[in-house]
Amino acid sequence: MKRILALALRDLRLELRGRSGLFSALFFLGVVLLILGFALGPEEDDLRRAAPGVLWVALAFAGSLLAGRAWAVEVENDTLDDLLLLPGSREWIYWGKFLFLWILLLFVSLLLLVLVAGMFYLPLAQAPAILLTLLLGATGYAAVATFYAGLVVRLPTAQLILPILVFSVVVPVILAAVRATIGLAEGVPASEVVAWWKLLLAFDAIYLTASSLLFPFVIEG
């Protein structure tokens, strides 16, 4: 656990000092929101109706930019070999990289929630329930993205292949999260979206378990 935390914190420090990945994702996020705002506005009702979709479209696209960051730091510094020479079974490396990407995605999710609430009138009456949906959705996304980013890390076309791989697997997570968010935005009680949360939880558990078990085999050169 100590090593998982140390790896995630080191990567976060490198991400903040390097500034490239997170800042491009945030810039991209702003552009996506602006374009969707112009395309769907200016009627308040139209914007409100589209808000849950906008939230997840923006998060999915920004996430695709962030997906490779967990491994890009090793490629940029040529340090992948050093990481693979660390002792112990390599599942812990997966968990450290997952934790790093998960924290990045949660940060972007929170920022996005505030922006969508401000620009698209997303009701925040059920903010805790929406936050829980974001948490579950970000977990599934980070689980899949960390695994596939590790799988393609040595390929020169990794940045092109990664979004295709991630989106093809993460679709159920995004769909379930969108349905839950629509329900919450329409004011249905949280108890009525529990089924979607259970589905998200099941996806998260499956993706995390399968990814961490398969990871040691895919990361070997």
Place this chain on the structure above:
Amino acid sequence: MPPLLELDRVWKRFARDWVLKEVSLAVAAGEAVALLGPNGVGKTTLLRVAAGLTRPQKGEVRLFGKPAREVEAERGRLLYLANPPAFYRHLTGEENLRSWLLLLGKAADDRAVAGAMARVGLPLGRPVLAYSSGMKKRLALARVFLAEPKILLLDEPETALDEAGRELLFQAIEQVRKGGGAVLLATHDRAFAEAAADREVVLS
């Protein structure tokens, strides 16, 4: 007592080209072996195979007397220093060392790290992106002094080092050998190989 590092009839191919053909080599505890040979003969590949970073198509690699793929916990006692050595450019030298020690599961004692930095003659607080090639080599040697590995694999370790740096390199090799470890180094420099190693193996 089995050798600490042993390659038994190892074959390694990239695409259709065989780089290593039936290479056998053993390095015993307390021994330093130099690999010599022209460019492209497979010295770096042999080191990477020995480190377990790439799998041979045929043959077996044994580390600490066990097949390499069964070595997990002991992997932390093997240190491979590539050429050029790799570090996180946006971290300082001492941050790199501390982070590496933590990930190895060792205590990242600030005084020990500062001591290792002083021993290799590197200043504190400077990011690695501001390091010269020789300074990166010295930082790599600081890892040897801190981790005290049992198997040390060095790829052209003498390049980019000045005279004082070479002296540190000899000290690092000697420390591993005296501690009962094995050293395998690849080099083009025959004079360096003769000075640093107990015996030489020429790949052809």
